[in-house]
Amino acid sequence: MARPSEFDRDEAIASAIRVFARHGYEAASTSALIEGMGIGRQSLYGAFGDKRRLFLEALRRYADGSLDGMAAALARPGRASEAIEAALLAGLGSADELESGCLGVGSIVEFSRSDPDVNAVNDAAAAQVLAAFAARVKDGVASGEFAADLDAQAAARMLLTLRSGLKVAARGGAGEDELREAARLAMRGLGRV
Template structure:
């Protein structure tokens, strides 16, 4: 009979996200993960199987959390205000490397070489584009955005911008600089 886990799985995954965000998948050693998660080697393998399974679970959890933050931001204010808020929420920063975007990091690290990572990132991207496209449609209906816009194309552009903003934040861009970039893009929707 298996022994019950002696750690909080949610906390362990949150800690693994930070380790993978700091180091990336390949460079995160088992020792880094054990230390960062505060669990033993046997617990890591018993609970998660291996480093790869842990990474996939961490990526899934990160993507779900990031989408929840975006959806919360998209729910408030005018379409323009909501999109700006969603572009800027949870970007991370250069001072805390553990706040980096696990999704963008995995795309850079794996490119299109891993089917499971691709599937997770593609599903997350589809949801982000749909969420942005819905608010773009709201903006068109309200007369705030160009009626000739393709909401799906605008949603893809906003996803690309958000990914770039995450990289810029990790590279040291400040809040004002990031907000200016978001606002410039939003002017293009008018």
């Protein structure tokens, strides 16, 4: 009979996310994962199977958390531009905290389109983000805040691209004011399209 896990799985996954965000998939050694997660080698393999399955679970968990933060920002009452700006700036991470980097963007850079399982997680997350941005852009068009002929799907793709860029910029050392300025510039552009 197998022994029950002697660690909190949620905490272990959160720790794995930090290790993978800092090092990437390939450079995150099993030793670094074990140390970062505070579990033994046998527990790692017993609970998660292998490094790849751990990474996929961590990536899914990261994507879910990121989507939750963006959804909360987009659900804010009031002007669509303010909600979209808040979503663009939610959970960007920083250069000071390397473990706060975007696991999704990092996995896209590291794997490109070479891993179907990584692609599936990232594609599903992107589809949700695009739908959420498009819905809020449509709200802005309907209220007259954005240009009447604005293509909501095209705007959503631009916003997703901007969000990815903001995450990279934050990791590269851009400050909060600089990031907010970029988001606000995008909002002004939507009103003039």
